[in-house]
Amino acid sequence: MxxxxxxxxxxxxxxxxxxxxxxxxxxxxxxxxxxxxxxxxxxxxxxxxxxxxxxxxxxxxxxxxxxxxxxxxxxxxxxxxxxRLAPGVTDPARPAFLRWMTFVSAAIYALYWIDDPSRIVEREEDHAAVKARLFERIAHCWARMGAELRPGRYLLGDDVSVLDLYVATASRWSPGRRRFYEVAAGLAETVRRVDADPRLATLWAERFPFTPGWER
CATH class of the missing domain: 3.40.30.10 (Glutaredoxin)
Structure with a gap:
């Protein structure tokens, strides 16, 4: 083994x-x-x-x-x-794959370090404003992605990729999936398809459950 x-x-x-x-x-x-x-x-x-x-x-x-x-x-x-979880090096979809994988990581995921506002501002009374601006920036980035991608069944075409798994997870973090649907409506069907993938049902239940009201 x-x-x-x-x-x-x-x-x-x-x-x-x-x-x-x-x-x-x-x-x-x-x-x-x-x-x-x-x-x-x-x-x-x-x-x-x-x-x-x-x-x-x-x-x-x-x-x-x-x-x-x-x-x-x-x-x-x-x-x-x-x-088949990523376009191959010579696949025409490869540049978009690398672009959006890096975009999710650098433009969105990296911002969650500031989810604890005390890391950048000392005054507790400023923390709520920092988080509000942080989440607006994240929503803006999802909107940018939604405006430029034209998904098929999945974000890059007919095959699920690690980009789909990345977005399906990250889009559940603050400001939440409901806000994601608002700003990136064209991506909603794709992430819901990943949510519903029967091969991942046990994993989701154990590691990121769809509890009542999870979409916020």
Missing amino acids: AEPFIVYGASASGSVPIEATLTLLNLPYRVEEHAPWEGKQEANRLARINPLRQVPALALPTGELMTESAAILIWLADAYPDG
């Missing part, structure tokens, strides 16, 4: 699309729970894996460690091309 991948992550976090990718690829993996937002002790425990104290990280069967969610997703899709 092949050595399993090890996912360092947490429920509802950026490790979920990686877990979804491993699930669709039918690759063995296990999850080590690390939620650095739960306190200094937990963050320090994660530091031995990722000095930035962030998840996700992925230990490959070779022992090599990868961080950065977009890099991990692209690598998995490219390393296991039979899974």
